[in-house]
Amino acid sequence: MSLAQKYAREVQLILAKYPADQKRSAVMPLLYLAQREEGYITRAAMEEIAGLLEMTATEVAAIVGFYTLYHDRKEGKYRMQVCTDLPCALRGADKFIESLCSNLGIRVGETTPDGLITIEAVMCLAACDRAPMFQVQSADGLEYHEDMTVDKTMELIRALGRETKEPAR
Protein backbone atom coordinates (compact mmCIF):
# COMPACT_ATOMS: atom_id res chain seq x y z
CA MET A 1 0.00 0.00 0.00
CA SER A 2 1.32 3.47 -0.79
CA LEU A 3 2.20 5.97 1.92
CA ALA A 4 -0.44 8.35 0.66
CA GLN A 5 -3.09 5.66 1.19
CA LYS A 6 -1.83 4.20 4.42
CA TYR A 7 -1.01 7.51 6.13
CA ALA A 8 -3.43 9.80 4.31
CA ARG A 9 -4.12 12.06 7.29
CA GLU A 10 -0.48 12.37 8.32
CA VAL A 11 0.63 13.18 4.79
CA GLN A 12 -2.02 15.89 4.68
CA LEU A 13 -0.91 17.35 8.03
CA ILE A 14 2.72 17.38 6.90
CA LEU A 15 1.92 19.15 3.64
CA ALA A 16 -0.17 21.73 5.50
CA LYS A 17 2.90 22.92 7.42
CA TYR A 18 4.46 24.49 4.34
CA PRO A 19 3.27 27.10 1.82
CA ALA A 20 1.23 25.47 -0.97
CA ASP A 21 3.83 26.38 -3.60
CA GLN A 22 6.72 24.97 -1.51
CA LYS A 23 5.73 21.32 -1.28
CA ARG A 24 9.32 20.18 -1.55
CA SER A 25 9.84 21.25 2.09
CA ALA A 26 7.81 18.20 3.08
CA VAL A 27 10.45 15.77 1.81
CA MET A 28 12.18 15.27 5.19
CA PRO A 29 9.04 14.54 7.25
CA LEU A 30 7.73 12.26 4.51
CA LEU A 31 10.99 10.32 4.52
CA TYR A 32 10.58 9.77 8.27
CA LEU A 33 7.11 8.46 7.57
CA ALA A 34 8.48 6.08 4.95
CA GLN A 35 11.19 4.87 7.32
CA ARG A 36 8.52 3.91 9.85
CA GLU A 37 7.56 0.98 7.65
CA GLU A 38 10.73 -1.10 7.52
CA GLY A 39 13.32 0.89 9.47
CA TYR A 40 14.80 1.97 6.16
CA ILE A 41 13.57 3.72 3.04
CA THR A 42 12.76 1.63 0.00
CA ARG A 43 13.27 2.67 -3.59
CA ALA A 44 9.50 2.53 -4.10
CA ALA A 45 8.93 4.96 -1.22
CA MET A 46 11.48 7.39 -2.65
CA GLU A 47 9.69 7.27 -5.98
CA GLU A 48 6.31 7.83 -4.38
CA ILE A 49 7.58 10.82 -2.39
CA ALA A 50 9.19 12.25 -5.51
CA GLY A 51 5.85 12.01 -7.28
CA LEU A 52 3.94 13.64 -4.43
CA LEU A 53 6.34 16.59 -4.22
CA GLU A 54 7.13 17.02 -7.93
CA MET A 55 10.78 16.13 -7.43
CA THR A 56 12.86 13.49 -9.20
CA ALA A 57 13.62 10.21 -7.44
CA THR A 58 17.31 11.11 -7.71
CA GLU A 59 16.73 14.33 -5.76
CA VAL A 60 14.95 12.38 -3.03
CA ALA A 61 17.75 9.78 -2.95
CA ALA A 62 20.27 12.61 -2.56
CA ILE A 63 18.46 13.73 0.62
CA VAL A 64 18.49 10.17 1.96
CA GLY A 65 22.22 9.96 1.27
CA PHE A 66 23.10 13.33 2.82
CA TYR A 67 21.46 12.97 6.23
CA THR A 68 22.71 10.33 8.66
CA LEU A 69 19.34 9.44 10.20
CA TYR A 70 17.91 8.16 6.92
CA HIS A 71 18.86 4.65 5.84
CA ASP A 72 18.45 2.88 2.55
CA ARG A 73 19.48 -0.57 3.77
CA LYS A 74 18.13 -2.96 6.31
CA GLU A 75 20.26 -3.29 9.43
CA GLY A 76 19.44 -4.39 12.97
CA LYS A 77 15.92 -3.79 14.24
CA TYR A 78 17.42 -1.38 16.76
CA ARG A 79 20.34 0.85 15.88
CA MET A 80 22.26 1.74 19.02
CA GLN A 81 24.05 4.94 18.18
CA VAL A 82 26.71 5.65 20.77
CA CYS A 83 28.19 9.14 20.94
CA THR A 84 31.99 8.88 20.93
CA ASP A 85 32.68 12.57 20.34
CA LEU A 86 35.22 14.48 22.43
CA PRO A 87 33.06 15.45 25.46
CA CYS A 88 31.59 11.93 25.77
CA ALA A 89 35.01 10.34 25.18
CA LEU A 90 36.42 12.43 28.04
CA ARG A 91 33.86 10.60 30.17
CA GLY A 92 34.67 7.12 28.99
CA ALA A 93 32.57 6.67 25.83
CA ASP A 94 35.35 4.95 23.84
CA LYS A 95 35.84 2.33 26.55
CA PHE A 96 32.08 1.94 26.84
CA ILE A 97 31.49 1.18 23.16
CA GLU A 98 34.50 -1.14 23.11
CA SER A 99 33.29 -3.29 25.99
CA LEU A 100 29.69 -3.19 24.73
CA CYS A 101 30.87 -4.54 21.39
CA SER A 102 32.99 -7.26 22.98
CA ASN A 103 30.00 -8.29 25.11
CA LEU A 104 27.93 -8.62 21.94
CA GLY A 105 30.74 -10.23 19.95
CA ILE A 106 30.51 -7.71 17.12
CA ARG A 107 32.48 -4.72 15.91
CA VAL A 108 31.28 -1.11 15.55
CA GLY A 109 29.06 -0.91 12.49
CA GLU A 110 28.02 -4.57 12.69
CA THR A 111 24.73 -6.25 13.56
CA THR A 112 24.17 -9.09 16.01
CA PRO A 113 23.51 -12.46 14.30
CA ASP A 114 19.85 -12.40 15.42
CA GLY A 115 19.36 -9.11 13.54
CA LEU A 116 18.31 -7.31 16.72
CA ILE A 117 21.06 -4.75 17.40
CA THR A 118 23.40 -2.71 15.22
CA ILE A 119 26.10 -0.76 17.08
CA GLU A 120 27.12 2.54 15.53
CA ALA A 121 29.48 5.27 16.69
CA VAL A 122 27.94 8.68 16.06
CA MET A 123 28.73 12.37 16.51
CA CYS A 124 27.58 14.63 19.34
CA LEU A 125 23.97 14.10 20.50
CA ALA A 126 23.74 17.12 22.86
CA ALA A 127 23.95 15.03 26.02
CA CYS A 128 27.61 15.61 26.93
CA ASP A 129 26.89 15.86 30.66
CA ARG A 130 25.27 12.41 30.78
CA ALA A 131 27.88 10.25 29.04
CA PRO A 132 28.23 7.42 28.30
CA MET A 133 25.03 7.70 26.32
CA PHE A 134 23.42 6.53 23.11
CA GLN A 135 20.21 6.80 21.19
CA VAL A 136 18.22 3.88 19.90
CA GLN A 137 16.83 4.38 16.43
CA SER A 138 14.15 2.02 15.21
CA ALA A 139 11.15 2.14 12.92
CA ASP A 140 9.26 3.78 15.79
CA GLY A 141 11.60 6.74 16.14
CA LEU A 142 14.41 7.69 18.49
CA GLU A 143 14.97 7.28 22.18
CA TYR A 144 17.81 8.62 24.36
CA HIS A 145 19.54 6.51 27.01
CA GLU A 146 21.86 8.52 29.25
CA ASP A 147 24.30 7.87 32.09
CA MET A 148 24.61 4.31 30.86
CA THR A 149 26.81 1.39 31.89
CA VAL A 150 27.52 -1.75 29.92
CA ASP A 151 25.44 -3.79 32.40
CA LYS A 152 22.43 -1.48 32.06
CA THR A 153 22.79 -1.60 28.28
CA MET A 154 22.92 -5.41 28.16
CA GLU A 155 19.77 -5.46 30.30
CA LEU A 156 18.09 -3.09 27.83
CA ILE A 157 19.15 -5.31 24.92
CA ARG A 158 17.63 -8.35 26.64
CA ALA A 159 14.38 -6.43 27.16
CA LEU A 160 14.30 -5.39 23.50
CA GLY A 161 14.84 -9.02 22.52
CA ARG A 162 11.92 -10.17 24.68
CA GLU A 163 9.67 -7.46 23.21
CA THR A 164 10.55 -8.63 19.71
CA LYS A 165 9.68 -12.24 20.49
CA GLU A 166 6.36 -11.46 22.16
CA PRO A 167 4.92 -8.40 20.44
CA ALA A 168 2.71 -6.52 22.89
CA ARG A 169 -0.57 -6.29 21.11
Added chain:
Amino acid sequence: MSHVLLRHRDIADIDRLEVYRQNRGFEAFRNAVASMKPSDVTKVVKDSGLRGRGGAGFPTGMKWAFMDDKSWPHYVVANADESEPGTFKDREIMERNPFQFLEGVALASYAVGAKLAYVYLRGEFWQLAARLDQKLAEMQAAGLLGDKLFGRGYSLRIHTHLGAGAYICGEETAMLESLEGKRGQPRVRPPFPPAVGLYGKPTVVNNVETLTNVPLILLNGPDWYKSMGTPDSAGVKVFSVSGRVRKPGNYELPFGTTFRQLIYEHAGGVQDGRPVKAIMPAGASSSLILVDDKALDTPMDYASVRTLNSDLGSASVIVIDDSVSIEWVIKKTIDFFQHESCGKCTPCREGTFWMRSLIERPAAGRTSVPVDMLLGVARQMQGKCLCALGEFATMAVVTGIERFPADFQPVAAPRQVVEAGR
Protein backbone atom coordinates in the same frame (compact mmCIF):
# COMPACT_ATOMS: atom_id res chain seq x y z
CA MET B 1 19.59 34.87 42.05
CA SER B 2 16.63 33.44 40.24
CA HIS B 3 17.04 32.19 36.69
CA VAL B 4 16.11 34.13 33.56
CA LEU B 5 16.24 31.20 31.13
CA LEU B 6 16.38 28.01 33.21
CA ARG B 7 13.32 29.16 35.16
CA HIS B 8 12.12 25.56 35.56
CA ARG B 9 14.78 25.28 38.24
CA ASP B 10 12.89 27.89 40.32
CA ILE B 11 9.29 27.26 39.27
CA ALA B 12 7.94 23.70 39.27
CA ASP B 13 5.88 22.65 36.23
CA ILE B 14 6.59 25.82 34.24
CA ASP B 15 6.35 23.54 31.21
CA ARG B 16 2.58 23.51 31.77
CA LEU B 17 0.71 26.31 30.05
CA GLU B 18 -1.36 27.37 33.06
CA VAL B 19 1.73 27.52 35.29
CA TYR B 20 3.65 29.50 32.71
CA ARG B 21 0.74 31.94 32.41
CA GLN B 22 0.49 32.28 36.20
CA ASN B 23 4.10 33.48 36.05
CA ARG B 24 3.40 36.28 33.58
CA GLY B 25 3.67 33.96 30.60
CA PHE B 26 2.48 35.45 27.28
CA GLU B 27 1.94 38.84 28.92
CA ALA B 28 4.78 40.29 26.85
CA PHE B 29 3.36 38.81 23.63
CA ARG B 30 -0.14 40.05 24.41
CA ASN B 31 1.13 43.56 25.28
CA ALA B 32 3.24 43.70 22.15
CA VAL B 33 0.43 42.69 19.79
CA ALA B 34 -2.18 44.83 21.58
CA SER B 35 -0.23 48.01 22.15
CA MET B 36 3.20 48.12 20.55
CA LYS B 37 4.38 48.78 17.03
CA PRO B 38 6.59 45.96 15.70
CA SER B 39 9.51 48.37 15.39
CA ASP B 40 9.13 49.26 19.09
CA VAL B 41 9.64 45.60 20.02
CA THR B 42 12.81 45.55 17.94
CA LYS B 43 13.98 48.75 19.62
CA VAL B 44 13.60 47.30 23.12
CA VAL B 45 15.61 44.22 22.11
CA LYS B 46 18.24 46.42 20.48
CA ASP B 47 18.50 48.60 23.61
CA SER B 48 18.89 45.53 25.83
CA GLY B 49 22.21 44.68 24.20
CA LEU B 50 21.08 41.06 23.57
CA ARG B 51 23.53 39.23 21.30
CA GLY B 52 23.00 35.93 19.49
CA ARG B 53 23.69 32.89 21.65
CA GLY B 54 24.35 30.40 18.86
CA GLY B 55 28.02 31.30 18.69
CA ALA B 56 28.49 34.37 16.53
CA GLY B 57 27.29 36.89 19.13
CA PHE B 58 25.65 39.18 16.58
CA PRO B 59 23.35 41.88 18.09
CA THR B 60 19.83 40.44 17.90
CA GLY B 61 17.85 43.67 17.54
CA MET B 62 20.15 44.82 14.76
CA LYS B 63 19.54 41.56 12.87
CA TRP B 64 15.78 42.09 13.15
CA ALA B 65 16.14 45.68 11.90
CA PHE B 66 17.94 44.42 8.78
CA MET B 67 14.78 42.70 7.49
CA ASP B 68 14.00 43.99 4.01
CA ASP B 69 10.63 45.75 4.18
CA LYS B 70 10.20 45.87 0.43
CA SER B 71 10.07 42.08 0.12
CA TRP B 72 7.29 39.92 1.64
CA PRO B 73 6.33 37.61 3.28
CA HIS B 74 8.82 37.52 6.15
CA TYR B 75 9.78 34.38 8.05
CA VAL B 76 11.30 33.52 11.43
CA VAL B 77 13.29 30.32 11.91
CA ALA B 78 14.36 29.25 15.38
CA ASN B 79 17.68 27.43 15.23
CA ALA B 80 17.21 24.38 17.45
CA ASP B 81 19.79 22.30 15.64
CA GLU B 82 22.14 22.30 18.67
CA SER B 83 24.94 20.05 17.40
CA GLU B 84 28.23 21.57 18.55
CA PRO B 85 30.10 18.96 20.60
CA GLY B 86 29.84 20.22 24.18
CA THR B 87 26.55 22.11 23.76
CA PHE B 88 23.37 20.87 25.42
CA LYS B 89 21.67 24.04 26.67
CA ASP B 90 18.91 24.55 24.09
CA ARG B 91 17.70 21.03 24.71
CA GLU B 92 17.21 21.72 28.44
CA ILE B 93 15.45 25.03 27.71
CA MET B 94 13.04 23.44 25.22
CA GLU B 95 12.39 20.38 27.36
CA ARG B 96 11.80 22.19 30.63
CA ASN B 97 10.80 25.78 29.81
CA PRO B 98 9.23 25.39 26.36
CA PHE B 99 6.63 28.15 26.50
CA GLN B 100 9.14 30.88 27.26
CA PHE B 101 11.09 29.81 24.18
CA LEU B 102 7.93 29.69 22.05
CA GLU B 103 6.84 33.10 23.33
CA GLY B 104 10.25 34.36 22.20
CA VAL B 105 9.57 32.94 18.73
CA ALA B 106 6.18 34.67 18.73
CA LEU B 107 7.67 38.02 19.79
CA ALA B 108 10.39 37.85 17.14
CA SER B 109 7.74 37.01 14.55
CA TYR B 110 5.59 39.98 15.57
CA ALA B 111 8.63 42.30 15.55
CA VAL B 112 9.53 41.42 11.96
CA GLY B 113 5.98 40.95 10.66
CA ALA B 114 6.26 37.19 10.10
CA LYS B 115 3.03 35.22 10.05
CA LEU B 116 4.79 31.89 9.74
CA ALA B 117 7.68 30.65 11.86
CA TYR B 118 9.53 27.33 11.97
CA VAL B 119 11.45 25.67 14.76
CA TYR B 120 14.20 23.66 13.05
CA LEU B 121 15.22 20.87 15.43
CA ARG B 122 18.05 18.42 14.91
CA GLY B 123 16.61 15.01 13.98
CA GLU B 124 17.85 13.46 17.21
CA PHE B 125 15.38 15.70 19.12
CA TRP B 126 12.56 13.48 17.85
CA GLN B 127 10.80 13.13 21.21
CA LEU B 128 11.32 16.80 22.00
CA ALA B 129 9.75 17.81 18.67
CA ALA B 130 6.66 15.74 19.50
CA ARG B 131 6.41 17.51 22.87
CA LEU B 132 6.76 20.93 21.24
CA ASP B 133 4.01 20.01 18.76
CA GLN B 134 1.77 19.35 21.76
CA LYS B 135 2.69 22.70 23.32
CA LEU B 136 1.98 24.47 20.04
CA ALA B 137 -1.44 22.81 19.86
CA GLU B 138 -2.17 24.01 23.41
CA MET B 139 -1.19 27.55 22.42
CA GLN B 140 -3.45 27.38 19.39
CA ALA B 141 -6.36 26.15 21.54
CA ALA B 142 -5.74 28.99 24.04
CA GLY B 143 -5.85 31.65 21.32
CA LEU B 144 -2.13 32.39 21.53
CA LEU B 145 -1.52 31.25 17.96
CA GLY B 146 -3.81 31.47 14.95
CA ASP B 147 -5.72 34.24 13.25
CA LYS B 148 -6.44 37.76 14.54
CA LEU B 149 -4.68 37.32 17.85
CA PHE B 150 -5.93 39.29 20.88
CA GLY B 151 -8.62 40.91 18.72
CA ARG B 152 -6.01 42.54 16.49
CA GLY B 153 -5.12 41.96 12.85
CA TYR B 154 -1.99 39.93 13.56
CA SER B 155 -1.95 36.19 12.72
CA LEU B 156 0.80 33.71 13.49
CA ARG B 157 1.51 30.02 13.01
CA ILE B 158 4.54 28.15 14.32
CA HIS B 159 5.57 24.69 13.07
CA THR B 160 8.38 22.32 14.01
CA HIS B 161 10.64 20.84 11.35
CA LEU B 162 12.97 17.93 12.08
CA GLY B 163 16.42 17.69 10.56
CA ALA B 164 17.98 14.28 10.15
CA GLY B 165 21.53 14.30 11.48
CA ALA B 166 23.81 16.94 9.95
CA TYR B 167 25.90 19.37 12.01
CA ILE B 168 26.13 21.71 9.04
CA CYS B 169 22.39 22.47 9.29
CA GLY B 170 23.16 24.63 12.32
CA GLU B 171 24.73 27.06 9.86
CA GLU B 172 21.86 29.38 9.04
CA THR B 173 21.86 29.21 5.25
CA ALA B 174 22.36 25.42 5.26
CA MET B 175 19.40 25.25 7.64
CA LEU B 176 17.25 27.22 5.18
CA GLU B 177 18.29 24.91 2.32
CA SER B 178 17.34 21.93 4.47
CA LEU B 179 13.99 23.49 5.35
CA GLU B 180 13.38 23.97 1.62
CA GLY B 181 13.78 20.22 1.15
CA LYS B 182 17.34 20.18 -0.13
CA ARG B 183 20.67 18.87 1.10
CA GLY B 184 21.90 21.12 3.89
CA GLN B 185 24.72 22.95 2.17
CA PRO B 186 25.53 26.59 2.92
CA ARG B 187 24.72 29.38 0.49
CA VAL B 188 27.05 32.10 -0.70
CA ARG B 189 26.66 35.16 1.52
CA PRO B 190 25.83 37.98 0.97
CA PRO B 191 22.91 38.19 0.54
CA PHE B 192 22.23 37.39 4.20
CA PRO B 193 18.94 35.83 5.30
CA PRO B 194 17.31 39.13 6.42
CA ALA B 195 17.49 40.12 2.73
CA VAL B 196 17.14 36.72 0.99
CA GLY B 197 16.28 33.80 3.28
CA LEU B 198 13.68 31.05 3.33
CA TYR B 199 12.02 30.62 -0.09
CA GLY B 200 14.03 33.66 -1.18
CA LYS B 201 12.23 35.93 1.31
CA PRO B 202 13.58 37.97 4.26
CA THR B 203 14.16 35.66 7.21
CA VAL B 204 15.41 36.02 10.76
CA VAL B 205 17.28 32.98 12.10
CA ASN B 206 17.84 33.07 15.87
CA ASN B 207 19.16 30.52 18.33
CA VAL B 208 16.80 29.00 20.94
CA GLU B 209 18.57 30.59 23.91
CA THR B 210 18.58 34.00 22.22
CA LEU B 211 14.82 33.88 21.69
CA THR B 212 14.15 32.62 25.22
CA ASN B 213 15.62 35.87 26.59
CA VAL B 214 13.13 38.02 24.72
CA PRO B 215 9.91 37.68 26.80
CA LEU B 216 11.56 38.82 30.04
CA ILE B 217 13.40 41.64 28.28
CA LEU B 218 10.04 42.92 27.07
CA LEU B 219 8.47 42.54 30.53
CA ASN B 220 11.29 44.01 32.60
CA GLY B 221 12.87 46.42 30.14
CA PRO B 222 16.30 46.79 28.55
CA ASP B 223 17.90 48.43 31.60
CA TRP B 224 17.04 45.43 33.77
CA TYR B 225 18.72 43.17 31.24
CA LYS B 226 21.80 45.36 30.92
CA SER B 227 22.20 45.43 34.69
CA MET B 228 23.43 41.84 34.36
CA GLY B 229 26.62 40.81 32.61
CA THR B 230 29.26 43.19 31.24
CA PRO B 231 28.99 46.32 29.04
CA ASP B 232 30.24 44.28 26.06
CA SER B 233 28.10 41.22 26.76
CA ALA B 234 24.80 42.09 28.42
CA GLY B 235 22.71 39.66 30.41
CA VAL B 236 23.01 36.02 31.34
CA LYS B 237 24.31 32.98 29.48
CA VAL B 238 23.75 29.29 29.87
CA PHE B 239 27.19 27.69 30.08
CA SER B 240 27.26 23.98 29.14
CA VAL B 241 30.15 22.43 31.04
CA SER B 242 31.45 19.00 30.02
CA GLY B 243 34.62 16.95 30.12
CA ARG B 244 36.63 16.14 33.20
CA VAL B 245 34.63 18.05 35.83
CA ARG B 246 32.83 16.49 38.79
CA LYS B 247 29.44 18.05 38.03
CA PRO B 248 28.97 18.53 34.29
CA GLY B 249 25.78 20.33 33.31
CA ASN B 250 24.19 23.64 32.39
CA TYR B 251 24.85 26.67 34.55
CA GLU B 252 23.05 29.96 33.93
CA LEU B 253 25.36 32.77 35.02
CA PRO B 254 25.96 36.40 34.15
CA PHE B 255 28.50 37.11 31.45
CA GLY B 256 31.77 38.01 33.12
CA THR B 257 31.80 35.01 35.46
CA THR B 258 35.36 33.63 35.40
CA PHE B 259 36.40 30.19 34.17
CA ARG B 260 37.62 29.46 37.71
CA GLN B 261 34.20 30.23 39.23
CA LEU B 262 32.43 28.13 36.61
CA ILE B 263 34.70 25.11 36.98
CA TYR B 264 35.38 25.14 40.72
CA GLU B 265 32.35 26.84 42.33
CA HIS B 266 29.64 25.51 40.03
CA ALA B 267 30.91 22.40 38.24
CA GLY B 268 32.50 20.93 41.39
CA GLY B 269 36.12 21.09 40.25
CA VAL B 270 38.11 18.57 38.26
CA GLN B 271 37.80 14.78 38.64
CA ASP B 272 40.45 13.26 40.92
CA GLY B 273 41.54 16.81 41.85
CA ARG B 274 43.80 17.06 38.82
CA PRO B 275 44.83 20.40 37.34
CA VAL B 276 43.07 21.84 34.28
CA LYS B 277 45.34 21.64 31.26
CA ALA B 278 43.20 23.11 28.50
CA ILE B 279 39.77 24.63 28.00
CA MET B 280 37.68 24.61 24.86
CA PRO B 281 35.18 27.43 25.51
CA ALA B 282 33.21 27.02 22.29
CA GLY B 283 32.97 23.27 21.89
CA ALA B 284 34.90 21.41 19.20
CA SER B 285 35.18 24.66 17.22
CA SER B 286 37.35 26.30 19.86
CA SER B 287 40.84 27.59 19.79
CA LEU B 288 42.35 25.69 22.73
CA ILE B 289 43.14 27.79 25.77
CA LEU B 290 46.40 26.90 27.51
CA VAL B 291 45.33 27.10 31.13
CA ASP B 292 47.26 29.01 33.79
CA ASP B 293 46.05 31.24 36.63
CA LYS B 294 45.52 34.18 34.30
CA ALA B 295 43.32 32.11 31.99
CA LEU B 296 41.30 30.71 34.90
CA ASP B 297 40.66 34.23 36.21
CA THR B 298 39.54 35.55 32.82
CA PRO B 299 35.90 36.66 32.76
CA MET B 300 33.73 34.77 30.30
CA ASP B 301 32.42 37.47 28.01
CA TYR B 302 32.96 37.90 24.28
CA ALA B 303 35.76 40.49 24.53
CA SER B 304 37.71 38.98 27.44
CA VAL B 305 37.89 35.47 25.98
CA ARG B 306 39.32 37.03 22.84
CA THR B 307 42.29 38.34 24.89
CA LEU B 308 43.20 34.65 25.37
CA ASN B 309 43.23 34.24 21.57
CA SER B 310 40.09 32.17 21.67
CA ASP B 311 36.35 32.81 21.37
CA LEU B 312 33.43 32.30 23.73
CA GLY B 313 31.18 31.12 20.89
CA SER B 314 28.21 29.17 22.23
CA ALA B 315 29.89 28.86 25.67
CA SER B 316 30.12 25.09 25.59
CA VAL B 317 33.03 24.74 27.95
CA ILE B 318 34.93 21.46 27.55
CA VAL B 319 37.37 20.97 30.43
CA ILE B 320 40.51 18.92 29.76
CA ASP B 321 42.82 17.82 32.59
CA ASP B 322 46.51 16.95 32.56
CA SER B 323 45.87 13.22 32.02
CA VAL B 324 44.69 13.89 28.47
CA SER B 325 46.92 14.19 25.42
CA ILE B 326 46.16 17.12 23.11
CA GLU B 327 47.10 14.94 20.15
CA TRP B 328 44.16 12.71 21.09
CA VAL B 329 41.92 15.79 21.51
CA ILE B 330 42.59 17.08 18.03
CA LYS B 331 42.19 13.59 16.59
CA LYS B 332 38.66 13.67 18.02
CA THR B 333 37.88 17.12 16.61
CA ILE B 334 39.33 16.20 13.20
CA ASP B 335 37.18 13.04 13.12
CA PHE B 336 34.14 15.15 13.88
CA PHE B 337 34.70 17.79 11.21
CA GLN B 338 35.75 15.26 8.60
CA HIS B 339 32.45 13.46 9.18
CA GLU B 340 30.39 16.66 9.20
CA SER B 341 31.94 18.54 6.28
CA CYS B 342 29.08 18.89 3.78
CA GLY B 343 31.38 18.47 0.81
CA LYS B 344 30.49 21.69 -1.00
CA CYS B 345 33.82 23.52 -0.70
CA THR B 346 36.92 21.64 -1.84
CA PRO B 347 39.35 22.99 0.83
CA CYS B 348 37.09 21.74 3.63
CA ARG B 349 36.08 18.45 2.02
CA GLU B 350 39.64 17.50 1.06
CA GLY B 351 41.39 19.29 3.93
CA THR B 352 39.46 17.52 6.68
CA PHE B 353 40.11 14.20 4.90
CA TRP B 354 43.87 14.84 4.74
CA MET B 355 44.04 16.06 8.33
CA ARG B 356 42.41 12.82 9.37
CA SER B 357 44.77 10.64 7.43
CA LEU B 358 47.77 12.53 8.88
CA ILE B 359 46.59 12.38 12.51
CA GLU B 360 45.88 8.65 12.14
CA ARG B 361 49.42 7.78 11.07
CA PRO B 362 50.56 6.68 14.55
CA ALA B 363 47.59 4.31 14.77
CA ALA B 364 48.65 2.91 11.41
CA GLY B 365 52.01 2.00 12.90
CA ARG B 366 54.09 5.00 11.85
CA THR B 367 56.09 6.69 14.57
CA SER B 368 54.53 10.12 14.84
CA VAL B 369 52.16 12.71 13.45
CA PRO B 370 53.79 14.82 10.72
CA VAL B 371 53.08 18.04 12.53
CA ASP B 372 54.36 20.47 9.89
CA MET B 373 52.34 18.82 7.16
CA LEU B 374 49.24 18.84 9.37
CA LEU B 375 49.70 22.54 10.09
CA GLY B 376 50.25 23.16 6.38
CA VAL B 377 46.96 21.50 5.43
CA ALA B 378 45.08 23.38 8.18
CA ARG B 379 46.47 26.75 7.09
CA GLN B 380 45.55 26.10 3.48
CA MET B 381 41.94 25.58 4.50
CA GLN B 382 41.66 28.81 6.45
CA GLY B 383 39.79 31.65 4.79
CA LYS B 384 38.86 29.55 1.74
CA CYS B 385 35.45 28.10 2.60
CA LEU B 386 31.91 29.45 2.22
CA CYS B 387 30.92 28.87 5.83
CA ALA B 388 32.68 28.70 9.17
CA LEU B 389 32.92 24.88 9.31
CA GLY B 390 36.12 24.85 7.26
CA GLU B 391 37.56 27.41 9.67
CA PHE B 392 36.33 25.65 12.81
CA ALA B 393 37.90 22.38 11.66
CA THR B 394 41.34 23.98 11.88
CA MET B 395 41.02 25.85 15.19
CA ALA B 396 41.88 23.07 17.64
CA VAL B 397 44.49 21.64 15.24
CA VAL B 398 46.49 24.85 14.85
CA THR B 399 46.19 26.06 18.44
CA GLY B 400 46.73 22.56 19.84
CA ILE B 401 50.02 22.17 17.99
CA GLU B 402 51.16 25.74 18.67
CA ARG B 403 50.21 25.90 22.33
CA PHE B 404 50.95 22.30 23.40
CA PRO B 405 54.04 21.36 21.36
CA ALA B 406 55.21 18.79 23.94
CA ASP B 407 52.14 16.66 23.15
CA PHE B 408 53.31 16.23 19.55
CA GLN B 409 56.93 15.24 20.13
CA PRO B 410 58.10 12.49 17.81
CA VAL B 411 58.90 9.25 19.61
CA ALA B 412 61.34 6.53 18.69
CA ALA B 413 58.95 3.63 18.41
CA PRO B 414 55.41 3.18 17.17
CA ARG B 415 52.97 4.01 19.90
CA GLN B 416 49.33 4.16 20.66
CA VAL B 417 47.56 7.47 21.01
CA VAL B 418 46.78 7.89 24.69
CA GLU B 419 43.08 7.67 25.28
CA ALA B 420 41.18 9.39 28.01
CA GLY B 421 38.33 7.95 29.97
CA ARG B 422 37.80 5.28 32.51
